Amino acid sequence: MTRRPRAGRAPRAPRLRPLATYAAIAVFLAACGEEVRDSATNPATPQAADLNWLWSLSFWMGTVVWIVVMILLAVPILRSRRAHDDEPAELATASAPGRQPPGAEIDGPMVAADPARHAEARRDAKVRSRLLWIGGIIVPVIILFVLLIADGRVGATTAHVEREGELVVDVTGHMFWWEVSYPEEGIVTANEINIPVDRPVRFRLLSEDVIHSFWLPPLHGKTDMIPGQENWQSFVPTQTGRFRGNCAEFCGIAHAQMVVWVEVMEPDDYDDWVLANQSPPDAPETESAIAGERAYFEAGCAACHAIDGTASVARVGPDLTNLASRGTLAAGIVPNTRDNLRELIIDPWGLKPGNPMPPTIIDDDELDALLDYLETLQ
């Protein structure tokens, strides 16, 4: 004696739920109206535009495929609701045995005892075979070929190739900041990269410790920085602007706060920037700044940092030569203000937990002098 579970309850049309969900998302987005800062869907280079085109193509094809599959799924669901209205489906069990039609041994339709259903079974086998062949094999193969061709074309236009007249910038990943150097121009800086618009740029990506990944969504995809390996990323920036990127490969405790900024500038501005940064900063002039330079060495800053034109040449932490002309601090996470700089010096872990920089023990007068000095580094 088998008990039948209650069969009558109509499904609450599960296929409607995602629609409702997506509608909720759309409403939420409209209500929110946030502006997204750096999006892969808002490209600023031809390369990122190609990537975005590939995304749009696959998104729309994928959406159509999903909707078609959902319609195919909805048909039996609706049909079964109708079937329940007029005839309660009878269970085929061992106590109500049926025989299979001849020739159905391996893969034929499983038919209940009723021979009147054989015609229906044959009709259905045909539908089923079409579903499998067309829906499962032929259509997917066509779609995949289209995507494969699109993929190959975009791959060719976005490859990290060498271009004529390119600017080469070395970027080295550290836990948890970016060392930036311009070998041709002889500039070393950190966390902020300035490049001219409309000139091809190629980044040589290295790592000093663990694997990091270099990614600025509007400019190009990501490229890993792997110790013992040299990776390249190249693109042609065609829009000026300031772009933000986060380290994309988990690299330890402060991975979330390892931010890089790329500033794409007009060529003239870039040339000015290069000129300004090629020479070491002017020696401190005010009394306070001179005291600050002394404090810089006494407090031990020089053990890790470097400032061109001084005896401070260590390469453990970011180069501070042009610190005052940078927009951000602590690997791009906070604006470069006097208060943030003060906090970074005396309590680096408050701003950025896991920061390898130790807190500096320094009295208030010396700290003010040190800040005065650091503000002269342009």
Add this chain to the structure above:
Amino acid sequence: MSAETSRPTDTELLDYVWAARPGFVGWLGQCNHKAVGRRFIFTSFFFLLLGGAMALLMRTQLALPNNDVMGPDGFNQLFTMHGTIMMFLFVVPMLEGFTIYVGPLALGARDMPMPRLNAFGYWVFLFGGLFLLSSGVVGAVPDSGWFAYVPLTRAEFAPGLNLDFWLLGVTMLEIAGIAAAIEVVTLMARFRASGMSVSRIPIFVWSGFVASVMILFAFPPLVAGTILLELDRKIGTVFYDAAFGGDPLLWQHLFWWFGHPEVYIQLIPALGMAAAIVTASAQRRMAGRTAFIASLVAIGILSFGLWVHHMYATGIPLMATSLFTAASFMIAIPSGVIIMSFIGTMWWGRLRWTAAMYYVVGFVIIFVAGGITGVMVAMVPFDWQAHDTYFVVAHLHYVLVGGSLMPILGALHFWMPKLTGRMMNERWGKIAFGLIFVGFNVTFFPQHALGLWGMTRRIWTYEADLGWNGLNLLSTAGSYVMGLGMLIFTINMIVVHLGPKPDTPDNPWGAESLEWATESPAPNYNFRSRLQVASPEPLWDGESVLGAKGGEDPDPPAWQRQLDRPETGLRQALATSGLDAKPDHIVTLPGHSLWPLWATLGLGVGLIGVLLDAVALGIVGLIALTVAATAWLWPGVE
């Protein structure tokens, strides 16, 4: 003993021979597939709840920008343990548990072919899980991600015990997985009911078999990889150290050679579960049954050709990576056949809407979306954008929650009567489904957008001006809804097990495969009397012989008499020939044994020795393991 008057019936004798010994020791020493399978299932369900709770904590931290529910160390530990628990302690053991419990029943066998190895697999799994969790007690929770990329996990960057816990724990879990896989492969090859030729094996067992063969090829490289890394950490070898000519990418290759098949190992048995549910709900054979099984096999083979698609951003030349794009695309074809097979089955069948069937429909809706984004990220240039962002987080959850969790929850509804003799409450099951389904989509759908908007993975905080605030809040809200659904599911599962045992029907769903031919829950000996299978749906075809529960087989063959009346007191089972399942010989299976437990403890002590650099302890453990394994294998020793 007066022979005639107190002569037990066949059933009593069988029951006695196959029963667990009385008392706690007897309970502990059970090796029967039903005990082991149930243990796997319910232990891994506990880990599911644990991993889910961790996910809720993470979403709480990410609900608002610059949130301070926790710091980066806590967050890093949480995402590491969430991934590790869900992969190694929930999905794989859960699927193994179902294969171990349902597999022999669906094949008409009496037990797994190597019951002690089976028990060993469970104990190693349990110990490995406890070992991983114990890292919390000593405050050294693994925190380098479930992928443990070098060099971040080498001793210079991860000096604590954290990673040692992870490496040794995962190694134990892999051993457990390999043990179960060996069992399942042997089971399907030789332990079937008479007449159950290869073409008549239930799809669920096929799926377990394919996944097991994959485990045999996929897990050993990770065991090798973790041992190399442990050597790097403990005795200073340089396999992964670029400074000495090692290669950090070697780890990624070894890891993803395991890691990619792993996701299909989590998918394929779940497809088999969904197939079993659909077949029963639609009351018809799977549309394109052969194509379905062939697709499972094809996915199993192809999945070994995809591992580099996790490494597109590592600087591997485009020409090499595009090969993996093509291979990844290829897997969409058998997947498409499988989805069409599900839809075709529903088309022809007259669906009955059980809670289990709801989960299958949820699986199709979610999994198709995850498969589509899978095709997207298989394209190298697009993956440069999507890789390591929330787009991938969304994609993998669509695939794994859709492809594994949904069928597993459905399977718990579906097979619970066979597991424990209780039916789960259908109404509450459907309510839980609704909450999980809606909550899941609200949680993960927005994450696609977040990823493209630049939100990278594994970040514990984000600034307020990036445009990510609204969707993160929405995502967190969704995760609470999903958590509520899981809570209702769990309460439902607990509540139905309170109170006196109801009279559960043998086959509440009118399903077709052999596990439904016996009582609910299955008796100790599974089946009595002759089974002769005539089609892939033995309960439906009217020709198969389904054993006898009350009546007697009028003319049983001699070997069947011997199986049904174990006068010797030995647990005996039928082994059949490989392809056509002709009765071949009778094997005697061991019953109660504590040696697998002692062997596990020996292994555990040895690994704790490695963990603590205590050589003496390591040697003691090794000796204990050797002694236990010897006693285990010694003829006549129990």
